[in-house]
Amino acid sequence: xxxxxxxxxxxxxxxxxxxxxxxxxxxxxxxxxxxxxxxxxxxxxxxxxxxxxxxxxxxxxxxxxxxxxxxxxxxxxxxxxxxxxxxxxxxxxxxxxxxxxxxxxxxxxxxxxxxxxxxxxxxxxxxxxxxxxxxxxxxxxxxxxxxxxxxxxxxxxxxxxxxxxxxxxxxxxxxxxxxxxxxxxxxxxxxxxxxxxxxxxxxxxxxxxxxxxxxxxx
Amino acid sequence: xxxxxxxxxxxxxxxxxxxxxxxxxxxxxxxxxxxxxxxxxxxxxxxxxxxxxxxxxxxxxxxxxxxxxxxxxxxxxxxxxxxxxxxxxxxxxxxxxxxxxxxxxxxxxxxxxxxxxxxxxxxxxxxxxxxxxxxxxxxxxxxxxxxxxxxxxxxxxxxxxxxxxxxxxxxxxxxxxxxxxxxxxxxxxxxxxxxxxxxxxxxxxxxxxxxxxxx
Numbered sequence: 001x002x003x004x005x006x007x008x009x010x011x012x013x014x015x016x017x018x019x020x021x022x023x024x025x026x027x028x029x030x031x032x033x034x035x036x037x038x039x040x041x042x043x044x045x046x047x048x049x050x051x052x053x054x055x056x057x058x059x060x061x062x063x064x065x066x067x068x069x070x071x072x073x074x075x076x077x078x079x080x081x082x083x084x085x086x087x088x089x090x091x092x093x094x095x096x097x098x099x100x101x102x103x104x105x106x107x108x109x110x111x112x113x114x115x116x117x118x119x120x121x122x123x124x125x126x127x128x129x130x131x132x133x134x135x136x137x138x139x140x141x142x143x144x145x146x147x148x149x150x151x152x153x154x155x156x157x158x159x160x161x162x163x164x165x166x167x168x169x170x171x172x173x174x175x176x177x178x179x180x181x182x183x184x185x186x187x188x189x190x191x192x193x194x195x196x197x198x199x200x201x202x203x204x205x206x207x208x209x210x211x212x213x214x215x216x217x218x
Numbered sequence: 219x220x221x222x223x224x225x226x227x228x229x230x231x232x233x234x235x236x237x238x239x240x241x242x243x244x245x246x247x248x249x250x251x252x253x254x255x256x257x258x259x260x261x262x263x264x265x266x267x268x269x270x271x272x273x274x275x276x277x278x279x280x281x282x283x284x285x286x287x288x289x290x291x292x293x294x295x296x297x298x299x300x301x302x303x304x305x306x307x308x309x310x311x312x313x314x315x316x317x318x319x320x321x322x323x324x325x326x327x328x329x330x331x332x333x334x335x336x337x338x339x340x341x342x343x344x345x346x347x348x349x350x351x352x353x354x355x356x357x358x359x360x361x362x363x364x365x366x367x368x369x370x371x372x373x374x375x376x377x378x379x380x381x382x383x384x385x386x387x388x389x390x391x392x393x394x395x396x397x398x399x400x401x402x403x404x405x406x407x408x409x410x411x412x413x414x415x416x417x418x419x420x421x422x423x424x425x426x427x428x429x430x431x432x433x
Contacts, residue, residue, distance in 0.1 A: 064412040065405055065408060066412075069384060069404055069405055073405075076398075154276065161279075175284070179284075189281060189288065189289060193273065193277045197273050
């Protein structure tokens with residue numbers, strides 16, 4: 001058993017590049033999904049029926065589809081429409097589009113729970129709509145939704161492991177290739193599990209410190 | 219894509235749904251047991267449960283499944299794809315269920331428990347008659363939410379060779395060189411199941427709010 005972990009240690013470069021790829025993939029798509037979510041949320045809350053209906057159909061649709069099937073469709077299905085993406089682009093696109101729906105729904109929930117007064121005060125001060133959203137509505141929204149957004153970040157990291165099926169060289173893929181090369185399944189995958197755990201602990205620590213900032217600003 | 223192909227995907231759907239049901243039915247009581255261990259603060263065991271839940275919640279189901287499927291035979295435990303799938307689903311969902319049950323237990327009013335003690339109920343009776351009915355009601359939306367999450371990760375089971383919806387769709391796609399139609403059928407099967415659970419969760423939440431408002 002110790003010997004098996006020795007083999008995994010000798011392949012640490014592969015494992016670390018997998019960890020780096022998982023981190024890059026998750027971080028990029030989390031930021032992109034959050035930005036898209038910030039655009040989608042006002043659409044969800046829009047008073048124009050058509051806009052809010054389209055946004056609602058997209059968000060609810062994504063929440064009913066398993067991520068793995070969505071990734072398959074982006075990678076294998078899009079070429080049918082003449083859109084051919086490599087595995088990095090389609091992996092990033094799938095993670096971003098899918099999670100944007102969840103981010104939008106989280107932000108909508110936090111928005112609905114926000115106190116009305118600062119927003120009404122902003123309107124009374126004559127803030128134009130876009131500035132109102134950016135300066136008055138969004139900052140407290142992000143702070144109060146912090147913990148839930150952190151959970152979604154963890155979800156994104158876990159979703160990114162599914163992308164191993166389209167041969168994206170992330171952490172699970174690295175562990176798989178170590179196991180198939182040396183036949184050390186337990187050592188390879190348990191190391192991957194603990195690396196995922198470490199990533200999630202980092203995110204939880206980050207969320208806690210954001211929570212302290214939010215508490216201090218109140 | 220022929221009629222037989224669509225029938226194959228439906229056959230996969232039966233496998234997906236039964237595996238999910240088995241996972242849910244085993245995972246629910248295990249989650250409750252884990253939550254009770256933490257609630258009762260059983261020395262040492264409670265610490266292990268904390269660690270188990272924390273690691274399992276951070277582990278992607280694919281990684282867990284590959285670990286179980288390849289590593290168990292390696293240490294002398296033979297396992298087939300179906301049992302590996304069920305074990306992975308149960309381990310995954312019990313960790314999440316534990317958190318849902320635990321938060322319900324944390325919110326349980328202590329005075330009721332003490333009242334049950336003072337009228338002479340035994341520990342088992344107290345739990346069955348007083349605690350359980352109330353925490354079930356509180357945890358229900360969270361548990362249903364976890365069920366819909368569980369169904370959404372089941373396509374992963376295809377990775378170790380379980381012939382579920384996804385595996386059937388992938389096979390048909392590679393035979394016909396047209397991957398899009400079978401995937402769309404697969405989504406058309408998944409979406410209503412998940413949507414039904416999401417709607418059930420919203421309905422339960424609304425009904426509980428209405429009951430609270432009436433009280």
